[in-house]
Amino acid sequence: MTQCGSLTGRAVAAAAAGAVTLTALIAGSPAATAASGQAPAxxxxxxxPAYSDDVIRTLAVTDExxxxxxxxxxxxxxxxVSVPLDYRKPxxxxxxxxITRVKAADxxxxxxxxxxxPGGPGGAGYLFPLQIASMNQANAKLNDRYDLIGFDPRGVGYSxxxxxxxxxGGPPEPGPLTKETAxxxxxSGVTANKKCGDSDPAFLGQLTTLNSARDLDRVRIALGERKLSFLGISWGTWLGAVYRSTFPGSVGRMFLDSVAPVNFRLxxxxxxxxxxxxxxxxxMAAWIAKRNDTYGLGTTAKQVRTAVLALGRAYDETPKHYSDWEMVADxxxxxMLAIQSTPDWPQVAQAFKEMREESDTAPPALKELLGQGALQPPVVGAPERFNATAGHAVFCNEDPSRLGFSDAWATYQRRLERNPVTGRASRFSAQCAGWPLPVQKIKVQRGGGSLVLAxxxxxxxxxxxxxxxxxxAIGGTVFTVAxxxxGSVLRVPSCATELVSxxxxxxxxxxxxxxxxPEK
Structure with a gap:
């Protein structure tokens, strides 16, 4: 979840408004490139790079x-592909x-x-074509007629x-967060934000979604394509929307899965x-209630909710230090268990059940859900999958909120009050307070090319x-996933078949x- 420090939202809107002009239609032409002062892409x-089997496993690729x-x-x-750091200074x-390319089989x-x-900001996409195409047979068909293009956005991975x-600083003390600790x-976060932003402002200030969209269009030109199709997930949907708004004449077909908000504030x-x-x-509570014989948390969703709230209060009053788990449960x-999505509901319910029982060791279901891989050493030769600096810079360069402590604390307290079951899963932080670089707002609007929003x-x-x-804001067709x-479309073969079609x-x-x- 990169953008040029020079372009304001007003300038983006002006550029997008010229979607049907000759300039927009020839934006990727050699003449337009030369006129801009940029070298031909x-x-x-x-x-x-070569990758061992151990490295490939880190990419969520199964043995099968x-x-x-x-x-x-x-x-x-x-x-x-070489691109300007600052598009004001091409x-x-x-x-x-x-970038990577896997040429179409046909x-x-x-x-x-x-x-x-795959999302982010800060997510690496260098090997994403391989991850997608090896996931299931439906996805593999994308490579029949398309060259699949992976890329690491600026600030990430091999870029x-x-x-x-x-x-x-480590995690806060277990139990409810106090105002003093907050x-x-x-x-501490304000200090870290200022230190990071001031460390290389010339580079960090250019890490924005708009610049990533511009980079993507340079990739299109370098590949010799008149139009580029695009598939984005999570933050990738924002990148897609910005790309389509900024380069309406460059877009082929676009599918955006798990769509980002239009007006972004952290x-x-x-x-x-x-x-x-x-x-x-x-x-989740209704699902658990139907299985009270198994989990014993109540026969109605209201009873399950009451039981989970009571469990949370008990663990806040007496946090558990298990002998076989470095984390402290509160x-x-x-x-965190209560926010898990559908596939994990059976394990979540089992974890709730086990956490109600006295034990010196961590409940197995809890360890399986929240404790896997936390202390795994990095695998030699593994590509970077996420760059925290880039992710934070992109967010903070575009986030106008940057709340001071009083507002941040009040916002956090309201969040807890309005969401009594899941609110404690929200991490309190400075977010972008103290980030020293200017806010760069982006406005998206209707552009060219076919578009699906999932x-x-x-x-x-x-x-x-x-x-x-x-x-x-930008049009297209809404594709509803029930x-x-x-971002599950690619992982569910029946949905992936629709995407490929x-x-x-x-x-x-x-x-x-x-x-x-799940049935049970």
Whole structure:
């Protein structure tokens, strides 16, 4: 979840308004490139990195999928595209965007290039084409007629980047957060934000979604494509919306899954997420109530809710230090369980049941859900999957809230009051307070090319309402997924089949069932 420090939202709107002009239609032409002062875009192809099986496993590739992944790896091409660090100074400092390409298997019926982004900001997409195409047979068909294009956005992975030191300080004391502790967390965050932003403002100030969209269009030009199709998830939907608004003549078909909000503010984003999780917990509670013989938490959703609230209070009053688990379980742990999505409901209910029992060791279901991989050492040779500096910089460069402590504390208290079951899962932080670089607002609007917005009816990470808001702002077709799982379309073969059909034919139905609710 990169943008040029020079372009204001007003300038973006002006650029998008020229969607039907000749300038927009030839934006990627050599003449337009020369007129802008930019060097012609091209790809510098080079050998791809080698990856061990251990590295491939870190990419969420199962042993069953690994053979397909390696076959795709053998076909993958790797390169870099040079882009301006600051698009106001196209002849100035250049940085590189790392890209990959897996050429379409059916060259005779090739439909073009399809760029893929897994989300973020800060998420790496270099190997995303391989991850997608090896996931299931439906996804693999994307590569039949499209060249699949992966890329690390500026500031991430194999692209040019900088890294700020990780903020100092461990987790807060277990139990409810006190105002005094919150003040220390906020002050520490403000200091870290200022130190990071001041460390390399010339680079960090250019980490914005608009600049990532501009970089993507340079990639399109370098690949020799008149139009570029795009598939984005989570923050990738915001990147897609910005790309389509800024370069309306460059877009082919676009599918955006789990859509970002139109008017971004970190405090509003956290409020929306908390409200969404509280709302979705009602569905979880009803599911648990139907299985009272198994879990013993109540026969109605109201009874289950009461039991979980009581469990959270008990763990806040007496946090549990288990002998076999480094984490301390408190009310926030209970809230973290309560925000899990449908596939994990059986384990969540089992964890609630086990946490009501006295034990010196951590409940197995709790450890399985929240304790896996926390202390796993990095695998040698593994590519970066997420860059925290880039993620934070993109958010903070675009976030106008930047709340001082008083407002941040009041907002946090309201969040807890309005969301008694899941509110404790919200982490209190300074967010972008103290970030020293200017806010760079972006406005999206209707652009060119075919567009599908996939909204998940019960999702809490990207609310369904945000899909409706984005649809009102930029148009397209709404594709409703009847689940609560963030970005699940590619993981559910029946939904993925619809997605592939859209990219192949330009047509799509109005939705799919998504991830099924567990039977038991």
């Amino acid at each position: 091209s790809v510098t192809w080079r050998s791809c 999928q690994r053979r397909t992944f390696r076959a795709l790896l053998g076909r993958m091409e790797c390169g870099t 002849g100035g400092r250049q940085i590189t965007i790392a 060259r005779k019926h090739r439909l073009g290039s399809l760029a893929l982004n 040019t980047k900088v890294d700020c030191p990780s903020p100092q 003040k220390r967390i906020h002050d 405090d509003d984003f956290e409020d929306g997420h908390a409200a969404g999780t509280e709302r979705n917990f009602g569905r 009310g926030a742990t209970v809230a 909204g998940h009816r019960y999702e809490a990470v990207s609310l369904y309402e945000w899909t409706e808001q984005m649809h009102a 689940d609560d799982v963030h 859209y990219f192949t034919t330009g047509r799509i139905d109005r939705g799919c069932d998504g991830t099924p609710v």
